Amino acid sequence: MGTRCSSSAPFDFNGLDTAVHGPVRLGVLAALGALGMHLQKLEEAGYIGSTQGFVGRRPKTTYRITIAGRQALLGYLRNMQRLAGAVGL
Numbered sequence: 001m002g003t004r005c006s007s008s009a010p011f012d013f014n015g016l017d018t019a020v021h022g023p024v025r026l027g028v029l030a031a032l033g034a035l036g037m038h039l040q041k042l043e044e045a046g047y048i049g050s051t052q053g054f055v056g057r058r059p060k061t062t063y064r065i066t067i068a069g070r071q072a073l074l075g076y077l078r079n080m081q082r083l084a085g086a087v088g089l
Contacts, residue, residue, distance in 0.1 A: 039063060042069065043063075045068075045069075045072075046066060046068050046069070047065065047066060047068060047069030047072055047073075048063050048064065048065055048066060048069050049063070049064050049066055050062065050063050050064075051064075
């Protein structure tokens with residue numbers, strides 16, 4: 001998977017799949033990968049729970065915030081409000 005670039009030759013972008021490589025689509029794919037990592041960290045911290053199932057033949061994961069997650073979110077928002085007030089926003 002992937003093409004290695006050598007420092008002596010420029011990379012040929014003509015072979016890239018534009019359906020995946022378009023700047024917006026590439027950003028969305030990167031964000032989705034990061035989202036999965038963030039959800040995993042939140043679940044490991046006990047802030048969210050998940051259930052996995054299927055809708056027809058398609059996998060579906062549903063996330064819910066836990067009591068600890070709600071408390072952590074409210075604490076975070078309070079801290080952000082205090083920070084915004086301290087800098088005059």
